[in-house]
Amino acid sequence: MDFEQKTDLTDPYSFSRAVLQSAPFLFNSPHSGRCYPDQFRNSSKLDATQLRRSEDAFIDLIFSDLPSKGIPLMAANFPRAFLDLNREPYELDPHMFNEALPPYAKSQTPRVGSGLGTIARIVSENQEIYKHKLSLAHALDRIELYYKPYHKMLRHQLARIHVQFGYACLIDCHSMPSRIFRHLPSGQQPDIILGDRYGISCHSDLTEAAYAILTDLGFNVALNNPYAGGFITQHYGRPTKGLHALQIELNRALYMDEETICPGVNFAAIQKAMTNFSEQLQLSTSRLFRPTKAAAE
Template structure:
């Protein structure tokens, strides 16, 4: 964790862009941020360790080699507990705020009901973040100042990649708790791939990623329990040559889930993911061969 003054004096996120871009992929890590504003911590009832429970800690570092291989990486600095960009812009729980929400706020989505809206109420699905209500203006300030610029950067970068290659692929990178995530066969998956049940990307993409990870020795599940969130659903438009695949990685593979520090498996997983990234970069034309845009 880093404690910061705000996200005015320093960037809320980074876009690491190689020159030139050599393959039509954008990797993003929207929940890997670990910079916590001091005022936000003062509003919270949680200590400095408990509030980090929803972080996808170190995920950005796990896939950092994509930049060296010629593909951009968009990574959050702000934490998920502060703002969740993998939600609609205004998935807001009216019970959390002092003041009137915008008329177009989505106040009844399952994610809002579960405490996991754009401004989350909970971490770890049960721990309340805030001591009391917060001003609506504060919430809307986070959305206007960080959420919208993040998505504009994501949208613009995908557009530039699509304009250059005729196709663009978003790899949306996350982590998941290692416990209580059972597959249909009763085992715990190491990786869950989400393509919104076949709607957000070319089937060849999820097939190849699954096969490469299985060959490397990982247990892979598809769409259960994670099919992909707002980012995967919103940006995955295969008919337009825009593909999005969510990857969820079990945290126990690479870090101590109590201390959040990398463990002895970090380097091995990082190496295996680099091999996967290299295969995608070198063979994207074959992987997306059925895509009308890629075939031109």
């Protein structure tokens, strides 16, 4: 597997088609990109390891066996610190740029206030990324060249699946730092958090099936706390229109060394478990979104 960090960013995403897709699923990894362009790295005051603190490292590889099991997988090639796909397209911090923001920019969102807008100001360790203020034109270029093509492809694939099966299920894959759970006793620390925007972004059958499968696989699973799903889950989850979006967050301590950002001894086991989970979730589609007794009658 290719765990290495790169600097050559050509395509905004990689898309691995399913060998034979037989269920309405698309898995997506928007924060696991490892291509750090030279211009971006040179503009930062952080070293390579520090820059990667916001990266959902190796999540694309954790789910990389899915296409061979009939499930397509989409992943960003660029990192979250460079451009965050799980934000609205123009959540921008006016203090980061030399010029005034365009009137359509959203600069007052909580995400911008925390330094984690579409163009992030900090990495997750609350460290400032940039040496100097940025050119607004350069930031807007990132959105045009990488953000918009990514979401265009995501929409296209979901529409294709919806036409083929009558509905589509987006599983948005992320990872979370283990340190946020250090205050909890070891038995209460979640391995996985599922986010469905508190029941809004997908049918409850999908959430319940994912929860049951993961629990049966031996994981400690939580729901919506503290991660209920971001922009992608909220934006693409339209259950009344047959579009269902569920976020899954894996505790990084399960599969990697968080200090060195290297795969851990359990990487292969977690990868196998996530492939198993995905296959079982795919097989459950025949039981998902079942009509109520009243509706059936």
